Amino acid sequence: MTDAISSFGAVGRPVSIHTDGAAKARLKGRYRTETWFKWLGAGAVALAGLFLVLLLSTIVTQAIPALRQNYLTLPIDLSAAKVDPAKLDEVNYDAIAQEALAARFPDVTSRQDRRLLRGLISTGTGVFLRKDIAADPGMLGGTVDYAVPVDDFADLYLKGLLADVGSDEAISTSVTPSKTSGDIDLTFGDDAMLALARGRGATEGENGMLTLTSGASSLLVVFNGGTVKLTALWPGPSGTAVAKGTVIEALDSTAPAASGQAFLRVIDTPEASRKISDKEIVWLDTLKSAGQIESRFNSIFFFTGASREPELAGVWGAVVGSFLTMIVTLAIAFPIGVSAAIYLEEFAPKNRLTTIIEVNINNLAAVPSIVFGLLGLAVFLNFFGMPRSAPVVGGMVLALMTLPIIIIASRASLRAVPPSIREAALGIGASKAQTVFHHVLPLAMPGIMTGTILGMAHALGETAPLLMIGMVAFIVDIPGGFTDPATILPVQIFMWADFPEAGFQQKTSAAILILLLFLVIMNAIAVILRRRFERRW
Amino acid sequence: MVGYLVVLLLVLAAAAYWIGRTRAIASVNGDVARLHSLPGQHGMFLALFAAGPALLAILLWSLVTPGIESSIIADRFSSELSGMGIPQVEAFIRDARAMAFGGLVGFADPTKEAAAAVYKSVHTTSTWIIWAVALVLSASGFYWAYSRIAQAYRARHVVERVLRAFLIACSVVAILTTIGIVLSLIFESLRFFQQVPFYKFLFGTHWSPQSAFTGAGAEAGAVNQDIFGMVPLFAGTLLITLIAMLVAAPIGLMAAIYLSDYASKSVRAVAKPVLEILAGIPTVVYGFFAALTVAPYFRGIGESLGLNVASESALAAGVVMGIMIIPFVSSLSDDVINAVPQSLRDGSAGLGATKSETIRKVVLPAALPGIVSAMLLAVSRAIGETMIVVMAAGLAANLTANPLEAVTTVTVQIVTLLVGDQEFDSAKTLAAFALGLVLFCITLTLNIVALRVVQKYREQYD
């Protein structure tokens, strides 16, 4: 049948203009563009997903260590000689705990080292001890094993976040010390140690002298019940190697350790580029291997207020502050927002005022949040003289900010109720108000609730306006009321992110996780509400 | 104390409701059908009049008393305060109030303690006054309304009229908010412009308000007018916004196109929530991400390329802000793209166009006004965004177009000027309000233009 086709078409060109070779070639090019375009779009979506994964994974991996805290169990002497039960408030509990720690390391004698050692436990130890004794006076009168939180750097080290420490490896030759403490010489049975030190960044000097500065990895030799840090090595007579070292933990004896009896521990991160010294590492490792260090669920983080010390800082104050603030926001924004939506959607005549209100609400929804903060500062704090840093003011500012969101969502959901419902109610003689409150509003309620929850979630994550009204103040106490000074979770995150201590980085991430958890819960409720109750008319 | 009063009034209202209902039923000897309004409406009517005026009085009282109390204190202690400037007086009163009612006290001294005592007694007096006023209002309102309740009384009309007035009042809150914003910004800005001429503020190129005062001591009022030039802030804001839009505009737009025209149902089911989650993450989280992850990463890349990247580079803040805006751009673009009628797509497909040809040559040109307005809204959002730049951008006001250097923005400076202990009257804090005014005007203009464009565009297809 194909032979019946006329071979010339409309404009005097062959009909096969769409099927000839040139057309096929053009088509191929067009499809190439098509594929490109499609992949560009897919790439954009993938990129957005990648960003999300990157962001969340960064935060989650940083937050996980903060969920646990290491505790050091020390035998603490609470006998009457140390703690007078009649004068519990006058006791220096910190000193008692520090003495217990010092007693654990009797070799540490120099002032500098004692101070370093004291730094291993948290500065909040005394406070915890006082509180626990007050709660349980039965602890008094003898020595008790008491777990104290370790300092933030010690904690980070124990979590493996401050330094890379290799496992102990047996030294396959004999090691002979010259003394048991102080600066000593070690003699190794062969010179394998020299090559190892070279590979670990030792500085090469004259006569094959190798110096291990703080820029090189730390080499620790563990034997005879003690630990020696090597500072320099050089070739000894007849294939041996000699090292100079500092004893960190005293040796039991100067007896030579046989091959396989001494162990080498390498701390890969040079001492100069980590925030914890070799000595602290050795002490912590000793305590850990003695089973005195225990990693527990970090209840301090979840159930206490803010602190300048990372290991003592908690989010509970901020959570309570956020909660109080949200109550105020909800109490103001929900009734006013829904009322305004009802008026505008059901009652308002179509006049200039209504149009102005509508335009105004749309614009208000797009005003930068920080401007609401300025409003709060100028009007609530300075004009009305309300208290700074208080949840009530924060809640009012956030309520004004959330109001447009709630109004817009509520109006949309009122509009979705079909007019037939209104007509039916009006038709049996209900007043306009009865129609709205008995029939329309209940049907629109799920949508209104969904919009409100989403608006509240938005308010919960808001930070900038609250900085303006002083909620950024450093507040240790858990707020107990709407006018108490408080801070809120996002502001707490902002403040912690600014603190230089490494320990706060994990706390910040963990606080973010908590904030995100609340947001997820709120959004999930909104989604469920929408699924359960949404009607399509 | 006043909290108890409110609770008491609410209890009274509940009681009044019940009494009103009972009286209405009694007035017709139980034949409810003879009543003009339902018994419940009579109850509501009585409750409204028993508690409403008193509650309004309490609201008014709680708004004005702090001011009145402060002025009484300032008056009582005028001799002690005479040597102080306005900021010190404010700090004094703030501390005295904090000592009297609890709160953050700057530092205490005997005068303040005396003032706190006076504060307490004044407050007790005013509390008693409001109790008395509220109870009198409540009783008289109850008496008046109670005497009205009768068979023919139109309680429903009254209740509905009050309800309507309440609804109107609620809608007006939005307008009051706008008025409040505009007035407070203009008022404080005017005070700023009394100290610094506005042309020096708008066109000056030097910004360092931390050294605002030339003199010291009693002469400390002299303000150096040349350090309030906002041009570097504005330039910095634009630079970061530009970077953010370079990230967000193409990715957001392409994502919207892909999701609306190409993606399969399952891809959409994953990608839409991803974008929603990105949109729901608080900006402070993005700020943390920018400052602690992205900025050091860019710095590292820069170092390996031999470039000097500032640790608070505009690039890091801009890129992260761009990521934050992606879902905003894509959801707005999605609306706009879907508003292009299917008939145009069919028309193009019917001519043998491929999907991408239809999108590029028909849909996008047709949607252009909407896309432009979406971009304007996104720019407005970027300009007003605060936390990311506060955490990841710098504080020094450099006038530069180099994205690798640190710049500062309008919002960063507002936060820096107002966070921390500041006297409220200094040129520094007032400058923050002037910046706020500029920010408000810019974003408002962008929004209005964008909404207009969208409206015009919608009309085209409706």
Add this chain to the structure above:
Amino acid sequence: MTEAGVEQKLSSGTNAPSIKMKGEKVSVHYGEKRALFDVDLDVRENQVTALIGPSGCGKSTFLRCLNRMNDTIDIARVSGKITLDGEDVYDPKIDVVELRARVGMVFQKPNPFPKSIYENVAYGPRIHGLARSKSELDGIVESSLKKAGLFNEVKDRLLESGTGLSGGQQQRLCIARAIAVSPEVILMDEPCSALDPIATARVEELIDELRQNYTIVIVTHSMQQAARVSQRTAMFHLGYLVEEGATDKMFTNPDDKRTQDYITGRFG
């Protein structure tokens, strides 16, 4: 010659034009719902074939199958066979872009792109790369507009927006846009339903002229229109092809009772 062709020859008695497109047992499902039931219909070259029937009878569905416009509807599923010059258009080897270039379409509601008149007409040739130079493109635009009978009305405002034209002009612009691609078949889906009577008359005239160079399939609600413009008519009802034949015969002496009832206005 197929059976249908032979039958056609016998029934019309003249030298029948060859068959350009052919549908065999065409069925369409929209999801669970079946919209078309085993339709066999031929479209003859350089003739106007009208598809008539009450709303929802499947005539538009069939039309949209001819250039696979149903592909754009996710839930639509087509079975059976449709050929263009003997080639199965649903064959995976057939490219839908090429098919639509050869089988153009004009829609119910005029849908000019929000571009200039010139750009509207030039759009097809541009995407298909039909013009090697600007002057050649100008030539295509001019001749297409002339064929659509629109050139004299718009020649002074080619750069103005196509959406600014009147409804009838817009529809002729859409026809010109379809012609510019040099299709072999033009499908028209109720092209006059949104137009006033004068504009309708103008478009009908145009369809008659276009028959010289193109094969045309038109869906129409109006029996009069089918009678005026078409040579052959197919009557659809409830997804079935009721009857098909020469237009004059269909309107004077239909075989099927339903056709009779429909054209006399008893239902539909």
